[in-house]
Amino acid sequence: xxLRLRLEASLREPDGRWRLAAEEGHHLMVRRCASGxxxxxxxxxxxVELRLERRGDVWYGWEExxxxxxxxxxxxxxxxxxxxxxxxxxxxxxxTEVGVSRVIxxxxxxxxPRLGGERLSARRERWRRIVGEATKQCGAPEPPEIAPPRxxxxxxxxxxxxxxxxxxxxxxARPLPGEVFGDEVALAIGPEGDFSPEEGEALCRRAFRPxxxxxxxxxxxxxxAVGCAWFTVFHEGGAP
Amino acid sequence: xxLRLRLEASLREPDGRWRLAAEEGHHLMVRRCASGxxxxxxxxxxxVELRLERRGDVWYGWEExxxxxxxxxxxxxxxxxxxxxxxxxxxxxxxTEVGVSRVIxxxxxxxxPRLGGERLSARRERWRRIVGEATKQCGAPEPPEIAPPRxxxxxxxxxxxxxxxxxxxxxxARPLPGEVFGDEVALAIGPEGDFSPEEGEALCRRAFRPxxxxxxxxxxxxxxAVGCAWFTVFHEGGAP
Numbered sequence: 001x002x003l004r005l006r007l008e009a010s011l012r013e014p015d016g017r018w019r020l021a022a023e024e025g026h027h028l029m030v031r032r033c034a035s036g037x038x039x040x041x042x043x044x045x046x047x048v049e050l051r052l053e054r055r056g057d058v059w060y061g062w063e064e065x066x067x068x069x070x071x072x073x074x075x076x077x078x079x080x081x082x083x084x085x086x087x088x089x090x091x092x093x094x095x096t097e098v099g100v101s102r103v104i105x106x107x108x109x110x111x112x113p114r115l116g117g118e119r120l121s122a123r124r125e126r127w128r129r130i131v132g133e134a135t136k137q138c139g140a141p142e143p144p145e146i147a148p149p150r151x152x153x154x155x156x157x158x159x160x161x162x163x164x165x166x167x168x169x170x171x172x173a174r175p176l177p178g179e180v181f182g183d184e185v186a187l188a189i190g191p192e193g194d195f196s197p198e199e200g201e202a203l204c205r206r207a208f209r210p211x212x213x214x215x216x217x218x219x220x221x222x223x224x225a226v227g228c229a230w231f232t233v234f235h236e237g238g239a240p
Numbered sequence: 241x242x243l244r245l246r247l248e249a250s251l252r253e254p255d256g257r258w259r260l261a262a263e264e265g266h267h268l269m270v271r272r273c274a275s276g277x278x279x280x281x282x283x284x285x286x287x288v289e290l291r292l293e294r295r296g297d298v299w300y301g302w303e304e305x306x307x308x309x310x311x312x313x314x315x316x317x318x319x320x321x322x323x324x325x326x327x328x329x330x331x332x333x334x335x336t337e338v339g340v341s342r343v344i345x346x347x348x349x350x351x352x353p354r355l356g357g358e359r360l361s362a363r364r365e366r367w368r369r370i371v372g373e374a375t376k377q378c379g380a381p382e383p384p385e386i387a388p389p390r391x392x393x394x395x396x397x398x399x400x401x402x403x404x405x406x407x408x409x410x411x412x413a414r415p416l417p418g419e420v421f422g423d424e425v426a427l428a429i430g431p432e433g434d435f436s437p438e439e440g441e442a443l444c445r446r447a448f449r450p451x452x453x454x455x456x457x458x459x460x461x462x463x464x465a466v467g468c469a470w471f472t473v474f475h476e477g478g479a480p
Contacts, residue, residue, distance in 0.1 A: 003412050006457075026437045031412065042455060090330065094462045099454070138456040172243050172271070177474050197266045214339070214473040215282060216378040217246075222334045222465055226473055229466040233454040234417050234474070 003031055003039040007048070008139075010041075010061075018050065018061040025059040028052065038064070042139070074231045075101045075184050077161055080224055081108040081191030082115065082149060087221050089130055094225035096134035096144055099232035103131075105149035106188070109196040115149060124148075152199045157206050161186045166208035167227055169194045173212035176230055185231050189224045243271055243279040247288070248379075250281075250301075258290065258301040265299040268292065278304070282379070314471045315341045315424050317401055320464055321348040321431030322355065322389060327461050329370055334465035336374035336384055339472035343371075345389035346428070349436040355389060364388075392439045397446050401426045406448035407463055409434045413452035416470055425471050429464045
């Protein structure tokens, strides 16, 4: 893998060169880079190949090529039981950071906030703002889509990716690392207190495979971050 | 893997039987269990083998054996740049949930709170309370140790596990899934804004291997949860 630099703090000169931020220059010195070396520059949504040019203490990078960074090769839909405000916000932020493509909020039996009508529409607006901010902060090309909330029974199989997993605290769940999947995946995470037994059955009827995230009881936002990262972070550079 | 039940909501009868909570009973019905079947019961710090006995709607479990659940086979030390209060609390909680054994708070150049003297001792008390609560909630056998905070330069090599990794946002970091490690591991996560170049060099001099958690900029608590989970959650059931 080539040396990688983040370009957010660097400046584009009129002739197209990047004048690299002082800190990135320092980094290049430490790594004993020289004029003519090639490095990879990261921008939100793009990766550029740069040819380095050093002038005294200042480093420049000439763009040799630029390609869209689609992020993870796995397109992941997260189905998550709606939570109290703080925990739900944390879940949305972390799901965005680790690269979820779509969030389907699940109105579960044990979901604490009861959403409906005006309240729901205000909440969805807020959710879009949160994932928008997280998208910018983490440098993702676009925010995850937030689908309208629904119950597990209202899930239509045809609208779901072919490989489906649901994290359960008990039952005959198997560790996630043993599972095989393609590039379109759904992962369901219950609300605090887990899915109800009926919701668990409804998920199994829809071909969700029961998986475990270890012997401990992870809170829902942690389970979402860790479970999603299995697909999007740890499979980014190819299968682990 | 046998069917697993959590036992926190079940009652121990005077004769030693577990009278299983109604919901667990429902789960057993759904899974078509019968008297005489064996299942695994999970308690904080223990796993018990149970022989089932059904009487009408009530299910009982007789303990056949009990063993201590040491959690992950990997003993993980998390070195984390100290963060602002809310983010740091979230990091400590998630690190506890995913099974970190020890946290070494790093006083980094870019750590926002400047800790010292009385302020530090009050903060450490608070940190211990937070990991104590998270330990109970997630059912771990014991809380992670919280070491005294120190700078990267103050890290003594002799006190660190043999396999050491540091997550860097840029540089020649390699994806974590390609790395090989034993059962004693250290993972370093920088503060918001990452380690300074000097801190990065100091870590590399101490044999920390630069690793990447994907092309996006994860906030520090998310990076800690996801990075630690690689070692403790996804390697719990053997190598992925």
